[in-house]
Amino acid sequence: MILELRDICKDYIQGKMTVPVLKNVCFEMEEGEYVAIMGPSGSGKTTLMNIIGCLDQATSGTFLLDGEDIGGLNDNQMSEIRLRKIGFVFQSFQLLPRQSALENVMLPLSYAGVPKKERRERAVMALERVGLGDRIDFKPTQLSGGQKQRVAIARAMVNHPKILLADEPTGALDSKSGEQVMDLFHSLNEEGVSILMITHDADIASCAQRQVIIRDGILRQGGR
């Protein structure tokens, strides 16, 4: 089991009011699965993603990632988990604009303390894997949206994470580039990468093996 969420609740304090965003969410995901979480804006899907991505802690409930209990970890331990076990893909790519594609991909490797020579080799391999072997020295401004997102995917994959978390990965892309990204996710999943994707687009969600729907902080399991 790669993800195991039991009775996860998340409340936000707004002034004197406590606003519940996630209500007793239970969710499980096997290793190698490809799952889409669908929901309208304000449904709590981003909050759920933040908790699963170890960017935030749940108010209550148990969350096991790769069998490890995340509750009660401190800031540095959470950083370590994000570094070793999670690969993030964001809607707006979040590439460092002044650095080349290669440098962007090498960034997580430098945090992981990989030796410099190996960093380069692995980053080049990751870029070749997403079909950008000929673009390694390009700056993000010289790349198209689809290419940027593929650089971001290479960056997410370069540390061999346990799970790839994608937050609206096609949200800023035209449909053709979006399809390319989905194809890439599909082939990565065939290679055994676990993927959890958030989207509000049913077409995109249908690319996943399994869909779950979240609405008003309540998760409903879809069909397998």
Added chain:
Amino acid sequence: MLENIRLSFQGIWSHKMRSFLTMLGIIIGIASIISIVSTIKGTNEQIKENLIGAGNNSIQIELYQGDSAYWMDQGAPQGVSAPNQEVLEEVLKIPEVKSASFYNKRDYADSIYYKNTSMDGGKLLGIDRNYLSAAGYDICAGRGFADSDYTQIKKVAILDDKAASTLFQHENPLGKTIELKGEPFTVVGVAKASEEFEPVINSWNDYYTYYGEQMAGFVLVPTASWPILYGFDEAQNMVLQANSTEEMSDAGRKAAEVLNTNLVSDQEQFGYKAQDALEKAKNLQKLSASTNNQLLWIASISLLVGGIGVMNIMLVSVTERTSEIGLKKAIGARKRTILGQFLTEAAVLTSLGGVIGVAAGNVLAKVISRISGTPAAISIPAIVGSVAFSMLIGIIFGLLPSIKAANLNPIDALRHE
């Protein structure tokens, strides 16, 4: 770390204008400190050179009446014993003393003539064989006094170069006859200080310090011939040469003590004092340093202002780069990593400012020295210190923005667009 430094340079380069303006405060502060320190150092070296670095390590010991040197324009004072040969022997036994010599002296000898040219305010000295070497004079034309000049009481004279130019202008003085108190003396040689120096005069104080003694020329005659001019008048002054510049103070002080213990006087206020050039130099250096230290403090304030400027820009930079920081934290950067990155950036920025400031300061010091005539000397410790200090400023004033960056919540930071 190296990676961080490289990235910092990249960041600075991509915002050239802003980085330069941020560094400007540091640049100005360091430049003013460097130029002030260079000027202090240059002045100190000049003072030392002017006063003691004439190279010959010679010290005059003169008879003082109270706090001021006794003017030998009327000859030795009445009732004061003159030091004899035994005293000289005793002085020569002082380990720091290399050579010593007594001489007779008249300040402002008013009757020195060559034809119709007179020399005003000159000094007339009666010297023995050791005087020239002890006082640090070389014969540059003609000859020194020979033994026969002493034994046969010849009426011969040596001029120093200033006296020679005053009396003879462009004529060759050798072999010419000058008139001293109406007595004809033949010029046999011209002497010159063995190491010439050009004092820098910025104030009346400097003028008196450097030129009070030296402006007027010297006329030297053998001690044996002195009685022809002034009767049997005992030598009251001594010149001695120390082994080294560092030993000048000790040599002078000890010799003056020897002279004073042998001094018999019916008047209390007479005593010998060495002209302590080293001490004088130190005092002058202290004086110039203390005025310049105040300038240094003012310059340091500009560094403080510069540091605050750096802090301000770093805070803006952190806000601007919130999403970058959020991304880095999301993909696994620890707090420490972010802190290190921003601290390095601040330190690189200010160090670079420091380096530019050092360069600008040295140029400024050269320009000031050109314009005002004060000397400047590059001080390596000041350069190293300034760059290190500007780096420290970067770290101190970069700390607050860096902590702010490190503590950013990645969720908020990522949401920030």
